[in-house]
Amino acid sequence: GRLTPDGLGHTMCALYWQLNDVWAAPTWSTIDWDLRWKPAHYEARRFFFPQLVVVYLNDNATLEAFAINDRPETALLTVVIQVFAFKNAFEPVYKIEKKMDLPPFSSTWVDITELEEWKSELNDMTLESFVFTGELLNLTHQRVGYQSTLVPDRLWKVDLQSTGDVSIVGFEKINDMKYIVVIEATAIAPLVWVEVQVDDLLASFDDNAFTMTTKTRELVLTLTKKYERDLTVEDVYACALKSCYV
Numbered sequence: 001g002r003l004t005p006d007g008l009g010h011t012m013c014a015l016y017w018q019l020n021d022v023w024a025a026p027t028w029s030t031i032d033w034d035l036r037w038k039p040a041h042y043e044a045r046r047f048f049f050p051q052l053v054v055v056y057l058n059d060n061a062t063l064e065a066f067a068i069n070d071r072p073e074t075a076l077l078t079v080v081i082q083v084f085a086f087k088n089a090f091e092p093v094y095k096i097e098k099k100m101d102l103p104p105f106s107s108t109w110v111d112i113t114e115l116e117e118w119k120s121e122l123n124d125m126t127l128e129s130f131v132f133t134g135e136l137l138n139l140t141h142q143r144v145g146y147q148s149t150l151v152p153d154r155l156w157k158v159d160l161q162s163t164g165d166v167s168i169v170g171f172e173k174i175n176d177m178k179y180i181v182v183i184e185a186t187a188i189a190p191l192v193w194v195e196v197q198v199d200d201l202l203a204s205f206d207d208n209a210f211t212m213t214t215k216t217r218e219l220v221l222t223l224t225k226k227y228e229r230d231l232t233v234e235d236v237y238a239c240a241l242k243s244c245y246v
Contacts, residue, residue, distance in 0.1 A: 033157040034133045035202055039193060039209035046207075049145040051102075053079055053110070053134030056150060063150075065110040065134055069102035076101055077144060079110050082213075083130050084188050086162040090215055093130075094118050127131065131188055133213055144180040147166050149211040151190045155241065164189035164212060171233035179221040181205070181236055185212040189240040193218060201227055212240070 014027030023182055030041035046052070050070035058064050069075045076099070084092040096112055132150040152158055166189050181194065191211040196203055206220040220238075 024193070037204050037208070038192075042205075042208040046146040046148070051075060051077070051136055053081070053136055054107075054146050054149050055081065055132050055134040056149055057153075058129070062087050063112060063115055063132060065112050067100055067102055067108045067110055069104065069106050069108070072104050074101055074103055076139065078141075080133075080137060081110070081112055081115070081134050082133045084133065084213055085125070085129055086158065087129070088129070089187060090213060095207065110222060119166050126157075128152040128154055129192065131211060133211075133212065146207065147210075147213070148150065149176070149213070151211055155190070157206060158190075158241075160242050163242050164241055165188060166192050166212060166238045168194075168233055168236055169216070170218075171231075171236065174220075176226045177223045179231055181210070181219045181221055183217045183238055185215060185217075185240070188213060189242070191241040191244065191245050193234065193237065193240070194238045195235050196221065196231070196235055198227075198231070201231075 025120055030038045030044055032038055047054075048235040050068070052068050054066045054068060056064055063081075065079070065081055067077070068078050069077075079096075079098045079100055081096040082092040084090070085093045094115060096115065098110060100108065100110070102108055104226060130152070136145065138144050164185040164187035166183055166185045169184040170180065172180040174180060182190065185192070185193065192208075192210055192212050194205055201223065202225070203221055203223045206222070208219070221231075
């Protein structure tokens with residue numbers, strides 16, 4: 001979010017695409033040897049989006065937020081910061097909305113100091129109890145780009161029984177190259193992963209490796225070329241932190 005004193009800023013991921021070109025293998029590359037996207041590749045598509053909100057905890061465990069506008073024109077957008085508790089279903093326990101004029105090619109600090117006042121009143125909940133999200137809304141209240149999500153970095157302290165299970169509740173063919181997949185969660189579900197279990201099929205979703213903060217979510221599955229048969233719901237698998245990674 002901030003430039004360094006020498007004006008150079010931080011260059012994390014500056015070589016991201018070059019690394020993928022050189023090391024398209026099971027290494028730190030985010031595209032696997034068979035050209036399937038790894039979870040980090042979906043994350044990269046999110047953080048490279050030209051307009052987004054970045055949320056993170058600083059060294060003092062204080063939540064910070066920056067609104068990014070990497071387009072050549074000023075953007076009038078609403079910044080939405082939400083706090084979800086694992087034990088409070090899909091209703092945020094705290095929410096901040098701010099209308100902001102974001103200058104071209106800018107990173108603008110978002111004042112969310114009121115959130116710290118709210119946190120100071122909590123006596124029986126720790127940071128591991130929450131998921132923080134940030135997103136941008138346009139003038140018609142539609143989301144711009146992706147939702148940024150900050151999950152606890154000490155996931156081993158999270159009670160897995162309080163996190164959600166996910167399942168596929170809808171599957172529809174749009175045409176030979178696109179399908180709609182509907183995912184449902186029972187509670188806030190970190191690290192949701194949806195996979196097509198067909199070995200010789202190359203495809204990607206419009207989003208993946210995300211945290212479910214709504215009860216249902218619709219994904220678009222796009223094939224790179226027409227497959228020899230129609231896919232069915234049995235070809236698609238969904239899991240989350242509770243079931244995928246433990």
